[in-house]
Amino acid sequence: xxxxxxxxxxxxxxxxxxxxxxxxxxxxxxxxxxxxxxxxxxxxxxxxxxxxxxxxxxxxxxxxxxxxxxxxxxxxx
Numbered sequence: 001x002x003x004x005x006x007x008x009x010x011x012x013x014x015x016x017x018x019x020x021x022x023x024x025x026x027x028x029x030x031x032x033x034x035x036x037x038x039x040x041x042x043x044x045x046x047x048x049x050x051x052x053x054x055x056x057x058x059x060x061x062x063x064x065x066x067x068x069x070x071x072x073x074x075x076x077x
């Protein structure tokens with residue numbers, strides 16, 4: 001008979017420093033320049049975070065041609 005497996009969860013759980021910084025950059029740009037802020041590619045693979053940033057005024061785009069002239073744009077790494 002197999003022994004039960006033990007699952008260990010690391011704490012604290014969260015994003016890596018790079019993702020935390022990317023989220024902070026978008027939020028700071030929104031605070032400084034106001035919405036909309038265009039962001040090339042989604043900065044994190046987390047639907048909740050992306051939807052929260054969209055609700056605050058971030059617009060995630062794939063093509064630079066989607067950015068209106070004079071708009072603020074953030075490039076993802």
